[in-house]
Amino acid sequence: MQTNRFSRGMSDYQLKMAFIMPTMILLILMNIFPLLWSLYLSFHRYKASMPTAPKFIGGRNYARLLSDPEIWGYFRTTAYFVILAVTAQFLIGFGLALLLNRQFRTKGFVTTLLLLPMMLSPVVVGIFWKFILASDNSGLLNYFLSPILKSDIGWTTDPKIAMLAVVIVDTWMWSPFMMLIALAGLSAVPKYLYEAADVDRASVWFKFRWITLPLVSPLLLIALLFRTMDAFKMFDIVYVLTNEGGPGTVTETVSMNLYKLAFRNFNTGKACAMAYILLIIIVALSNIYVKYLNRVKGEA
Amino acid sequence: MKYLCTVTVFVLMVTMVWAPLPADAQKSLTIVWAEWDPANYLQELSKDFTAETGIAVDVVQIPWGNFQDKVFTAFVGKSDLYDIVIGDSQWLGRNSVGGHYIDMTDWINENIDVDSIYGPAMTAFAEYPKGSGKYWALPAEVDAAGYVYRKDLFEDPKEMKNFQAKYGYPLAPPKTYSQLRDIAEFFTRPEQNLYGIATWYSKQYDGITMGFQQVMWSFGASYGDPKNFKVKGHVNSKDAVKALEFYTDLLQFAPPDAPNYYWQETLSAYISGKVAMGMNYFAFFPGIVNPETNPLSHDKSGFFVAPAGPKGHYISIGGQGMSISAYSKNEDIAKQYMKWFMQKPVQEKWAKLGGFTPHKEVLQSDTFKNATPFNEAFAASFPYLRDFWAVPEYAELLEVCQTNWSEAISKIKSAKDVLNAIARKHEEIFEDAGYYD
Numbered sequence: 001m002q003t004n005r006f007s008r009g010m011s012d013y014q015l016k017m018a019f020i021m022p023t024m025i026l027l028i029l030m031n032i033f034p035l036l037w038s039l040y041l042s043f044h045r046y047k048a049s050m051p052t053a054p055k056f057i058g059g060r061n062y063a064r065l066l067s068d069p070e071i072w073g074y075f076r077t078t079a080y081f082v083i084l085a086v087t088a089q090f091l092i093g094f095g096l097a098l099l100l101n102r103q104f105r106t107k108g109f110v111t112t113l114l115l116l117p118m119m120l121s122p123v124v125v126g127i128f129w130k131f132i133l134a135s136d137n138s139g140l141l142n143y144f145l146s147p148i149l150k151s152d153i154g155w156t157t158d159p160k161i162a163m164l165a166v167v168i169v170d171t172w173m174w175s176p177f178m179m180l181i182a183l184a185g186l187s188a189v190p191k192y193l194y195e196a197a198d199v200d201r202a203s204v205w206f207k208f209r210w211i212t213l214p215l216v217s218p219l220l221l222i223a224l225l226f227r228t229m230d231a232f233k234m235f236d237i238v239y240v241l242t243n244e245g246g247p248g249t250v251t252e253t254v255s256m257n258l259y260k261l262a263f264r265n266f267n268t269g270k271a272c273a274m275a276y277i278l279l280i281i282i283v284a285l286s287n288i289y290v291k292y293l294n295r296v297k298g299e300a
Numbered sequence: 301m302k303y304l305c306t307v308t309v310f311v312l313m314v315t316m317v318w319a320p321l322p323a324d325a326q327k328s329l330t331i332v333w334a335e336w337d338p339a340n341y342l343q344e345l346s347k348d349f350t351a352e353t354g355i356a357v358d359v360v361q362i363p364w365g366n367f368q369d370k371v372f373t374a375f376v377g378k379s380d381l382y383d384i385v386i387g388d389s390q391w392l393g394r395n396s397v398g399g400h401y402i403d404m405t406d407w408i409n410e411n412i413d414v415d416s417i418y419g420p421a422m423t424a425f426a427e428y429p430k431g432s433g434k435y436w437a438l439p440a441e442v443d444a445a446g447y448v449y450r451k452d453l454f455e456d457p458k459e460m461k462n463f464q465a466k467y468g469y470p471l472a473p474p475k476t477y478s479q480l481r482d483i484a485e486f487f488t489r490p491e492q493n494l495y496g497i498a499t500w501y502s503k504q505y506d507g508i509t510m511g512f513q514q515v516m517w518s519f520g521a522s523y524g525d526p527k528n529f530k531v532k533g534h535v536n537s538k539d540a541v542k543a544l545e546f547y548t549d550l551l552q553f554a555p556p557d558a559p560n561y562y563w564q565e566t567l568s569a570y571i572s573g574k575v576a577m578g579m580n581y582f583a584f585f586p587g588i589v590n591p592e593t594n595p596l597s598h599d600k601s602g603f604f605v606a607p608a609g610p611k612g613h614y615i616s617i618g619g620q621g622m623s624i625s626a627y628s629k630n631e632d633i634a635k636q637y638m639k640w641f642m643q644k645p646v647q648e649k650w651a652k653l654g655g656f657t658p659h660k661e662v663l664q665s666d667t668f669k670n671a672t673p674f675n676e677a678f679a680a681s682f683p684y685l686r687d688f689w690a691v692p693e694y695a696e697l698l699e700v701c702q703t704n705w706s707e708a709i710s711k712i713k714s715a716k717d718v719l720n721a722i723a724r725k726h727e728e729i730f731e732d733a734g735y736y737d
Contacts, residue, residue: 135557248707
C-alpha cells in the first residue's frame with residue numbers, strides 16, 4: 001500500500017519554511033525590493049511626479065551630486081552638527097549618569113524626569129523650542145537674557161548662532177539616552193574593584209580612568225554609534241525649528257536637502273543617488289565604530 | 301439554538317454593512333485647499349450646494365507649509381483622496397504636464413461663460429501653456445499682495461509733524477518703495493518695541509520669493525525671458541542686485557525675528573502692535589479687521605496697494621485655481637460643483653462671505669469694493685499682478701530662489717553672488733528639462 005506524500009505531513013524543513021515565508025515575503029516587499037528599486041532609479045533620470053519612464057543615464061546622478069559644491073556644503077553642515085551634538089550629548093549624558101550612579105531618596109523620580117525629553121516626538125520638541133528660542137523678546141530665553149545682554153539673541157535667525165540652537169535642542173532631547181546607557185554600564189561595574197582600589201588608596205581619577213572608563217566604554221561606544229547614526233539623519237528638528245534649514249543653508253542637513261530633492265522637487269533619480277551616498281557614509285562610519293568597539297571589548 | 305443565534309447576528313451584521321444607503325447620502329465631494337480663512341468660507345458656501353443637490357462637500361485644509369508636499373505626494377501615489385484641488389497658479393504646469401489635473405478645455409468652453417471671468421485671472425489660474433487656450437482649472441480665489449498700516453500712527457499729528465520735518469514730505473501710505481523705506485525707518489523704535497515693517501523673509505515654501513519678487517520686478521529686473529527661458533542677465537541684472545540690496549536693507553526696520561516671517565508671523569506682528577506696516581496677501585486681512593482676532597487695531601487699520609519701484613509697478617499674484625484630480629472617482633460631481641460655483645449669485649455670496657471672486661462683474665461692483673475696508677485696495681492692485689514661473693519645473697526653481705535669497709538677507713553671501721547662483725542654477729534646471737534643445 002502506498003502512502004500519500006501529503007498525508008505524511010510536512011517535513012521539518014517545509015514546516016520551517018512555512019513559518020518563515022510570510023516574514024520573508026514581507027521583508028522582501030517592504031525592505032529589499034524598495035532598496036533595489038531605489039538603487040536602479042539612482043542610475044536613471046526619473047521624476048515620480050511626471051508620467052515619463054525612467055531613462056538610464058549611468059552614474060551621472062552620482063557624478064553631479066559629488067561635484068556639486070552645495071551638496072558638500074550640506075555634508076559639512078551635517079558633520080559639524082553631528083560632532084557638536086554627539087559630543088555635547090556624550091559629555092552631558094555621561095556626567096548625569098555619574099551623578100545618578102549612587103543611592104539617594106528620589107533617584108527613581110529624578111531619573112524618570114531626566115528621561116522625559118527623549119520620550120517626546122522630535123516635531124513636538126521642535127515646536128516648543130521654537131517658542132522658547134524665538135528671536136525677539138517673545139521667546140522665553142530672550143525674555144530672561146535680554147535684560148542682561150541688553151539685546152535679543154537671534155537664536156534661529158542669526159547665521160552664527162542658528163546651528164547652536166539646533167545643537168541645544170537635540171542635546172536637550174538626546175542626552176538622556178546617553179545617560180541611560182551609561183547608567184546601565186556604570187551599575188554593572190563590580191563594586192569589589194572599587195573596594196580593592198580603596199584598599200590601595202587609589203585616587204578618584206585613578207579609579208575613573210582605570211576601572212570605570214574601561215568597563216563602561218563598550219556600552220558608551222554603542223550609545224555613540226546609535227546617536228551618530230541618528231544625528232546624521234537629522235531632519236525633524238531642523239524642519240520645524242529653523243524653517244527647513246535656515247537662515248540660508250546654515251542648518252540645512254543632508255537629510256533636509258534630500259527631503260526637498262525627493263518630495264518637493266520630485267527629482268526621484270537624483271534623490272535616490274543621494275540617499276545611497278548617505279547610506280554608504282553611515283555604513284562606513286558604523287564600521288569604524290564597530291571595529292573600535294571590538295578592539296575596546298578585547299582590551300576590556 | 302446557539303448556532304441559530306450566531307447565524308442571525310452574522311446575517312444582520314452583513315445586512316447592515318452592505319445595505320444600500322440613500323442615493324444622495326452616498327455622494328460626496330472632497331476639496332483640498334490650504335488652511336486659511338477662504339477655505340472656511342468655501343466650506344460655508346458649499347452648504348448651499350449640499351442643500352440643492354444632496355451632495356456632501358468636505359473642504360480638507362492642509363497647513364500652508366505642507367500644502368504642496370502633501371498634495372503632490374498624493375498625486376504621485378495616484379490617490380483618489382481629493383476630487384477637487386485648489387492649488388497655486390504655479391502648480392498648473394507641473395500638474396497638467398504630469399497628468400495629475402484633467403484637461404478641462406472642452407468642458408469649460410461648453411459649460412462656463414469664460415467672458416464673465418476676469419481675464420488675467422483666467423490666464424494665471426486656468427491656462428497652461430499661457431496663451432494656448434488650454435484650460436486645466438477655473439479661478440477660485442483671486443488674490444494679490446498688499447499692505448496694512450496703522451492709521452492711528454499715520455494720522456497722529458505729532459508723528460505727521462515729525463515725519464514732515466525729517467523727510468520733507470507728508471506722512472501718508474507710501475506710493476513708492478523709497479517712501480516705504482522712509483516710513484519704515486521713521487517708525488522703527490526698538491525701545492518702544494515698535495518697528496517699521498513686517499514683510500515676508502521666511503525660507504518656508506514660497507515666503508521670501510513672494511515677498512521679494514514684486515520688489516525685483518518693480519526695480520526693473522525679471523526672472524528671465526519667457527520666450528527662450530534664458531535667465532542670465534535678467535535675474536542677476538544690476539537692477540536685481542539693487543532690488544535685493546534694498547530688500548535686505550529693509551530688514552533693519554523689521555522686528556528681530558523677521559527673517560522667519562511668513563504670512564502667519566507677519567499677521568501676528570501687526571496684530572500685536574509691533575509694526576506700523578505689514579505686507580501680506582489680501583486674503584489674510586479679514587483677521588485684521590475682526591475685533592476678536594485684532595482687538596488692538598481692528599478699527600485703526602488702513603490698507604494700501606504695494607508700492608511702485610523706480611522702474612515699474614508689479615505685485616505678486618496670489619490665489620488659486622480649482623482643478624479636478626485625474627485620480628478622482630467623482631469627476632462628474634466635481635464638474636457639477638464647479639459649474640454651480642461659477643454662477644453669478646454664488647459668486648456674489650462667495651464675495652460676501654469674504655472670498656475674492658474671479659467674477660468680473662462682481663469684482664468691479666461697488667458692493668464688492670465697499671464690502672470690507674481692504675477690498676478697494678485689492679481691486680486697485682489688479683492691473684499690476686505678475687506671477688512666478690508656472691512651468692513644470694517651478695518647484696525646483698522656487699527652491700533655488702528660497703535658499704539663495706534667504707542667504708542674501710542673512711548676509712551669508714552678497715546680493716550679487718546669490719543672484720549669479722540663481723541664474724546659473726535656473727539655467728541648469730531649464731537645460732536639464734530640455735528647454736534649450
